[in-house]
Amino acid sequence: MAKYVYSFGGGTAEGRGDQKELLGGKGAGLAEMSGLGLPVPPGFTITTEVCKEYNKNGGRYPQGVEEQIDAALARLEALQSRKFGERSDPLLLSVRSGGPVSMPGMMDTVLNLGLNHENVEGMIGHGFDQRFVRDCYRRLVSMYGNVVLGVPHDGFERLLAQAREREGVEVDSEISAAGLADLVERYLEYIREEGKEFPQDSRAQLAGSILAVVESWNNRRAFEYRRIHGLPEDSGTGVNVQTMVFGNRGPDCATGVAFSRDPASGERRLYGEYLVNAQGEDVVAGIRTPIAILAADGTSNLGRDFPEAFAELERICTVLEDHRAEMQDVEFTIESGKLYMLQTRHGQRTGLSAVRIAHEMVVEGRIDEREALRRVEGEQLVQMMAPSFDPKEKQAAIDGGGLLAKGLAAGPGAASGRIALSAEAVTEMASEGPVLLVREETSPEDIVGMHASAGILTSRGGMTSHAAVVARGLGKPCIVGAGDLDVRDHELRVAGRTFKEGDYLSMDGTTGEVIAGRLEPRASEVIEAVIEGSDKTAAVRAFRCLLGWADAERRMKVRANADTPEDARIARALGAEGIGLCRTEHMFFEEDRISWIRRLILSGGKDDETQALAALLPMQQGDFEAIFEAMEGLPVTVRLLDPPLHEFLPNDDKSRQRLAEQMGVSVEDVERKAESLAEFNPMLGNRGCRLGLTSPAIYDMQVEAITLAAAKLVKAGKDPRPEIMVPLVGSRGEMERLRERAVAVVTRVLEQEEVDIEIPIGTMIEVPRAALIADEIALYADFFSFGTNDLTQMAYGYSRDDSSRFLPQYIEDGVLPFDPFEKLDQEGVGQLIAMACEKGRAARPGMKIGVCGEHGGEPSSIDFFERCGLDYVSCSPYRVPVARLSAARARIYGEAPVD
């Protein structure tokens, strides 16, 4: 017969710590601790197999389970020298669930099983404290009534409150023993009113509790949780039956939780909290405030209150860390000064803590470098690098009704400041302190204001809207698509309140929360230190060290998307090995250039055009020189002009008036031009290489500027490595012609400058058709770079600027499992990428292929790119460390550790 029940306690255990699948996480932990000789109250675990079989067999236990439970109970009684259900000093038990994965919705805990009317009186007669015994019984009846019998919890709460009122006391622990005895009767009456009966028979209590755990597998909340998290339905939960120990038996008793290292900072010291004279559920109920294990002055409160138990707990945590090689999260109870361990598991932690713990465990020789890389997820690095609010301050502000709205968390980090409702206002206000730009949405015209802002907040747009992309590029906190924000008439209306320009707001771009008032963000010391090149704290050292290990493991290069020398420098400091996307249009929006590009657009003829281009050429050349210099010796992929021309014309009447005056044309001319350039679907319009073919002079100028800049640096003894990238190619004809044109310009300029340098000419793969015919396009392209934003837009037919109309609802309703602008859609868009890699390299063996869309910095996407054999990913400068780590994780673990 199969073994369904595993006993533990008394220094041994039938199960092992690695049997998480069979015993559940809790059961395996208990077995492990028992086996290590740690002080675990004895008990037994009913395996997950029982739950599985029960479900498979339509609600029947497999044969022999009851008998095995009886045998385990008998062994337990023998070990403890007490009898379950006995009259004067009975064995009392707890029942807890515990699957391989912790799952909300499962029945959690029933304590004090084994008490009944008869033995409560027997125990009092035997000398047990009357109040303690009656309180234990009261707790059993309400817990059992609620979680096993399904009687509503609030009824018990109501009766408890009435009992306090009757005695005129504030807290439960002040209710008298008589009052508790009366309360038990009222509880039992309440349960009967609900058509149920509390069993007086101890065996019936135990059986009922075990069955309740097994059946809670199928309750709605557990089912939904499994569905959402993709957990298998045919798994199951274990059931842990354990001897009770009591933290509520007097002032030399306590109950608490502890981490073997600080889960916030990662520092190696006991961290946690406890309650004196309390049972576990009191901590959860939140009526009494627990005491921190670590005192404010760095000494230990627990060490002061329970010196022996504290020393024992420290010892046990070290034993567990030695054995499990991971930071542990334990539950403990102190009964009459003696420590008991009730649970151990790997502890949750912040990003900062994760990095530091992983690093130090390598230093301590507990794990190797690869294991350290496995344990830190990309998002934890992001979290570590972002500024943040003090969690308590933020919670207080929210509790005080300060949460105004929630949007999409588009750029991690916290910021607060006075709000500005236009980009111009930001510039005006920025000298007087941090400013948050709040807009319906942003456009390229706002770029200067976005630069000057401390954070960006929009009511429209999705994860790759203009605001989101630019903000991430700038490393600024950003929330987009916060639909409750109503920005108009120079006011921001939200949650029934009105904010004017200059009023304070706070925003948490890591969570998407918009909060009233002025919370103070704490800067990420790590980023600052890394950019400065200092190693000032343990966290910074851990960060550098971990990324060094990542660099040693990864195959893919990591580049950055950067348009300015400043961005390039930051990217390089953060480890970028080149620029994968240098957008040239942003250069056109600067004050001194925009008028020339507008002149170009409004030009009446060849002469105007030539004059405008001649003015723009040296400016672009200067831009490129500075960027190539900043990236000396590393490749810089320059994308030729991408947006449609109408983006460069002003939208409002006043600016058009001004422009007309500047250009010496009529406002009607400006309007007519703007109208003639207007498009129904600009995303699918005359932009990218289409513009390069319909208005070829612009690309010619850009290619000339790139080549001249490179030539100048070469002559100065530098090592510039420019690459020219053509956007939006979708047909062989486009690439063939544009390559031919670009080669002609490059050749001409290099001959004229008498410089010899190789300038590869490649293309973005961002139109679905380009992926489908990648073999044709590869004939004329030295490299490919996937533009996964546009590829996603066109593959799904979602405009990233409009998708906030339905995408949030899609994700909430589970129509889509995630936002495909945030994580690459491997199933659909991924097919196009894999196809393009295969076809491209079939036509041009060994072709260099990268990605420069937003997904280039997202861990699960990076994992996919590694599998596709891409040569590099390129992402926002502040994402470079994440990409370095993720590329290593992808290389080491293949498909496994997707965040």
Place this chain on the structure above:
Amino acid sequence: MAKYVYSFGGGTAEGRGDQKELLGGKGAGLAEMSGLGLPVPPGFTITTEVCKEYNKNGGRYPQGVEEQIDAALARLEALQSRKFGERSDPLLLSVRSGGPVSMPGMMDTVLNLGLNHENVEGMIGHGFDQRFVRDCYRRLVSMYGNVVLGVPHDGFERLLAQAREREGVEVDSEISAAGLADLVERYLEYIREEGKEFPQDSRAQLAGSILAVVESWNNRRAFEYRRIHGLPEDSGTGVNVQTMVFGNRGPDCATGVAFSRDPASGERRLYGEYLVNAQGEDVVAGIRTPIAILAADGTSNLGRDFPEAFAELERICTVLEDHRAEMQDVEFTIESGKLYMLQTRHGQRTGLSAVRIAHEMVVEGRIDEREALRRVEGEQLVQMMAPSFDPKEKQAAIDGGGLLAKGLAAGPGAASGRIALSAEAVTEMASEGPVLLVREETSPEDIVGMHASAGILTSRGGMTSHAAVVARGLGKPCIVGAGDLDVRDHELRVAGRTFKEGDYLSMDGTTGEVIAGRLEPRASEVIEAVIEGSDKTAAVRAFRCLLGWADAERRMKVRANADTPEDARIARALGAEGIGLCRTEHMFFEEDRISWIRRLILSGGKDDETQALAALLPMQQGDFEAIFEAMEGLPVTVRLLDPPLHEFLPNDDKSRQRLAEQMGVSVEDVERKAESLAEFNPMLGNRGCRLGLTSPAIYDMQVEAITLAAAKLVKAGKDPRPEIMVPLVGSRGEMERLRERAVAVVTRVLEQEEVDIEIPIGTMIEVPRAALIADEIALYADFFSFGTNDLTQMAYGYSRDDSSRFLPQYIEDGVLPFDPFEKLDQEGVGQLIAMACEKGRAARPGMKIGVCGEHGGEPSSIDFFERCGLDYVSCSPYRVPVARLSAARARIYGEAPVD
């Protein structure tokens, strides 16, 4: 040694008619006619091999060619009993090129070879007419000088004009013999001035002419022509050397061309024209007006002028048709009353003629039905069905400067009428005669006006812009993207002229020409007769019969895209076997519905919404009843609402004001709503199934209306076959949820109505991702229907509304070989289609798959769909005959006969 020269004449020939590849088309025709004993002036053909070898060997003839030419010339001299180059009565020759495919740019013809100073005088001495001989010599010198020696043609023209002036005569034929002798001297002098020399040696003349033909293979125009038409570079041309016969030797001589059947009407009678006393080049020069073979009264002019030759020509044409089983286009010369045949080839013809000839040749037993289907191309049917202008009237109007603009030929057919510059104006003016709607572009709001118009003309948009799609659906002539039209301030400005509303214009939607004034279009009798069900003319009978044969051959079904009962009836009359796309949004634009749908959009809450939907339900139900009834027993695929909601709101201030009044809300409310619905890229926005998920009540109402309509007809003993189609699906989640919802409504209504009927629920495949994950989607879709318009838009990333900015230039420059909105892009978009078919049927074997995009009526696309194994194509009602024919051609010939 290989045979390079094939002699013909004297009732025999070394070559055969089927050796077109070897001898060229002309050479094969001459050999064939010779072999049939027809009166062909003897000669020989130098094979295409010689040209090929010449090019392959860097400009050297293969060994033995010269010897074989000499031998053939000797045989010819013997046959004709005259010597080439002889002094008094020499053999004179012509040299003409002739490849397997006729190719502009190749050297064409040199006549009268063999004349020189010496034998011209000898012939005159021998009794030949002096003027005739000197004219022949004059022609030789100028032709040889131009085409062989490369001396500019205009110099010869100038000298000829001076000669006329000197003698004070009007036409060349009045120049005296002395004047011609003088002219020859001046020609020779001119040639010498150009650094060339006219050879007096006859053999040198012949060799030079042959070499000029061979070398003309590599001239630029021929090369470009081969490139554009995809003809192989390694093919070659033949050279035909033939005894001269003279149509210019006196009044009993003539030269002409003839068709064995009327190339316009297809009627079986000789058709063509001739010039008395003329040589071939005179016809081309256009100085004298040729005489029609067929007189206006139905008698034959040629029969009157040359009775014997005419009878002989009729006989020969019958012989040739008997032999070649095709309508022939022949060149002939009558010398001294005797007929000579110079060429025969298959004749070009109009659509009408193609259909009638193909039909009658089957009836006559010349060809079988399949061959008839091979000979009629889809576009010829389109041409046959479209109204047209009288070609002479149109040419006269154009010659008179009436051509105002050219746009894209978006809807075939001719129309003329007074112009209206708004849809409302069309409705107002339509009762007083035909009206042309002229707009910058059209939108769904214009639908009523478009219906009422005789033709539609826009300055923007491409082949699948709103105007183009609707116009083709309505079978109306349409020109789009005519960028020269400037419509504003209630005026149309074009080509420096201004037209007001009510002025007359004419438009030819088959060619894209916009013409000033009022040309009278001739209706297509075929369409009218077929819809009426009459068989009144031979053309109508041929049309019906041919399509009957097509129906017997094709595998794919043909359905129509139709939104109204009227369209459904027309489609059925034209052979549609169902409706593949019944758009439901058009129903919403009708006067009594639009206010309800607007009420729905502006609704403040659940009650308003419910009321609006309750009002719309019976209207939609009524629409569906009428359409299901019209298509009784045939499937009708109803597409649920597709466009974004903002399309239903008015754009202009006046209409918004009116709407606000109607709805009892403020204008600001209307504006705010419109603004909140506005999208940057509506094509990629909240529409289709996204709307179905974000505003589910609309789809529920539509599904209920469909089911109620079907139930009602079933109860009335009818056989409705509705199919429900969900648009824009791109993920499994969308289809899964919407199917579930639709099934619930269908089930509820059918139970309530106590009717049992199967209503399949399928989806469009129009988003690239849908094709990529078609196996997932197929799990929830009973059928697929490709929406190739959107699929093309998204695969290329081209907005069909904006692509006129670059697409015309792309096609003109050869960046793209064709407009992918017109012909399916098999290379790119086709991959998605093939993939979706394969994956869809892998997941759901035998799944019904069709296409309902614009390509469903385009022959080359239909050919591709046949190869993909689609079950049906669906197209505009007026395209149904084309689709029937093309589906049969695709089935019979596979990839071959792509138009």
